Amino acid sequence: MADAQSQKGGADRRNRKDNRREEIVSAAFEEFATHGYAGARLEDVASRAKVSKGLPYLYFKTKEELFKAVVRSVVTAHFNTIRGKIETTELPVKEFLKGPFLQFMQDLVSSRRVLIVRLLMAEGHKHPELTQFYLDTVVAPGLETLSGLIDKGVERGEFRRTDLSDYPQLLVAPMLLSVLWKALFERHRHLDTDDLLKTHIDLLIAAIEVPEQEREAS
């Protein structure tokens, strides 16, 4: 029992430490997202996380390390879900695009997480290893998966063979635009990004779809 007690004590401390770390990263995310990298003050991060000014430095050697941790934490684990879905779905590709994939983009656009995208756009060029990390972890696998999805549609006879396979970026470009619009212009002029994304998917499908009557029997 005494053992259990002390173990538990250790676990508590571990948990507390982990929590603090997460709280700091989370607070930092807000501050970076709001003020940009240079504009964010570590002291504000600390007080948002309700810790002392010096604590972040116990977990992150420098502001930049903290920034990297923020990017990593936002990125990690969120994109694997949809990727898994894409690769295992049984739906016709067209239905998948109009359903789950559209949904995914719509959700992403309205989530706070995408602020990281704006951050990266704004500050990424000053942190090459970070962009590389993001490219390797999120962008490249994501594009790979999308390419695969298009190809699957082609193989199944749903889609014509087009250059879209080479530029899966085109599938998500309007999502990027939506993110930026929301960040910059939304307060001045509303844009229905959900509908915009839906329109985008519909047009894309129209562009590459093989009409029902032309499909081969198999």
Next chain:
Amino acid sequence: MADAQSQKGGADRRNRKDNRREEIVSAAFEEFATHGYAGARLEDVASRAKVSKGLPYLYFKTKEELFKAVVRSVVTAHFNTIRGKIETTELPVKEFLKGPFLQFMQDLVSSRRVLIVRLLMAEGHKHPELTQFYLDTVVAPGLETLSGLIDKGVERGEFRRTDLSDYPQLLVAPMLLSVLWKALFERHRHLDTDDLLKTHIDLLIAAIEVPEQEREAS
């Protein structure tokens, strides 16, 4: 003579002053584009413009004023050209999109001017009036013009009536993506943005085009 002299002197001075101003703004553009708003140092702006450290303050009260001037200066006058072309072209809309419009996007992506876009993404939300200005001056008229272009295609029977008219942003979203890719990822992974943009236009046309045989004679 004396009058002419002094007038000429006045003109010189005016010119010199204007030049100075332009040089400062231009130097500031480079510094802002390279280091971001917070990261740019007014002293570097001054020395890039080959003026003294204090001079920018004779023209711009604060760093923010200078920033606004930069945005305005980059924005102004560059977008009217293509807008004019769009509105007066005699080409079939399809041909216009595949020709001059594609060319315009390709040029823009590789111009230094688009760095302003990254700047706005990074700092825009802190300068609402600036984004408003940008929206009013560049974005809104641009979108308006694009809408008109699509509609013209519809009216001429080239295109089906689609929701693209409501979301002309979809025409330029890949351009935005291209800009960002170049800024962030290009050094890690090459993307042929010219070809990507071409593919985009082709797909879009495929999506909305009325097939030759279906067109009404008029």
Next chain:
Amino acid sequence: MADAQSQKGGADRRNRKDNRREEIVSAAFEEFATHGYAGARLEDVASRAKVSKGLPYLYFKTKEELFKAVVRSVVTAHFNTIRGKIETTELPVKEFLKGPFLQFMQDLVSSRRVLIVRLLMAEGHKHPELTQFYLDTVVAPGLETLSGLIDKGVERGEFRRTDLSDYPQLLVAPMLLSVLWKALFERHRHLDTDDLLKTHIDLLIAAIEVPEQEREAS
């Protein structure tokens, strides 16, 4: 048995405690000697002593207390040996100087312990009670003893009566110089301090020695 057990336990604890203390002081000596007072970090002291960051504070209230303990520990017990030898030697003073005393100085110059001298030089003026302690414990008795040694030589007819008795510091000044040379300049320019010290002793003896033929028979 139980008693023995607990007694032993008590002894262990005492020993352990003393060891810890010594280890901390010893680690602190290294850190202070290497980085100076202000430059030494208590965390480094702790990790060098392989104890936790907080432990030194159980033994020493502040960094300054630890510093004092370091000075005291290095000082204590090391100088009594030579002092004892000086006071009890049967050798002619001249031989004593050329033999054991020279040896002592040569050893001291190459020992790590003299780093304390540099420390005191650097920080002593900020810790008056510490310099007083050092003066009372090491310097004053040492000089006293040296004075006595010279006087013994005079009384024995080996040396002339000179003012050297009033300034025994002159006997050790080259040792000080040697210490500093090693600390500062040795890496740039070698100095054979052993030979320098030998030369010093030889010259000093030449200066005060009563030539053989002039000595009184006794």
Next chain:
Amino acid sequence: MADAQSQKGGADRRNRKDNRREEIVSAAFEEFATHGYAGARLEDVASRAKVSKGLPYLYFKTKEELFKAVVRSVVTAHFNTIRGKIETTELPVKEFLKGPFLQFMQDLVSSRRVLIVRLLMAEGHKHPELTQFYLDTVVAPGLETLSGLIDKGVERGEFRRTDLSDYPQLLVAPMLLSVLWKALFERHRHLDTDDLLKTHIDLLIAAIEVPEQEREAS
């Protein structure tokens, strides 16, 4: 006249700037000498020099640069005087040592400038290039000159040939000791360094002097 005026204006500014620089270095000398390198606060340097907190950074990139400038400024030009005298004196070497040279050492010991020696002792090992500079600029030439002085005495038949020529450091070691005594112990126990130095010179001369009756006629 206007020209002269503006020239004078320029000169004024130059002078003012140079003055500021000197004032900062001088203030820094005091602060470093009092608190050591790490203990000195640039803000205190600034306010001692009656300039703003940031000004020192216009003249010295970092604290270390300022420190180096302090060392250089104290060192420069002060040691050439005595060196010149040594090399050109017409006095018998013995008389020179007992007169001007002793005087020089006595003056030096009581000047504020020697605090730089304590500084170097304390911090020198952390700034190798600085100690090298000091060695090359002050120490090495000084020792060279002293060696020459001894040799001149030997050549003139005043002195025996001894190893002192190889270790001119022995001539100045008591000066070093005096500096340190004053810095550390003087407030606790008085030492008449003037007399100590005189005794030192007397003893040294006694050690190497060729007695009058033994000198060769020439």
Next chain:
DNA sequence: AATGAATGAGGGTTCATTCAT
């Protein structure tokens, strides 16, 4: 109009010291 020296508020970072466990 133009210069560039000077100012001083502000932010990143360190580290002696405290304290909950």
Next chain:
DNA sequence: TATGAATGAACCCTCATTCAT
């Protein structure tokens, strides 16, 4: 007794802005 997470004061350095010339 021992740990190491946490605190917060202090300090170096930067840079937007001012001002004497």
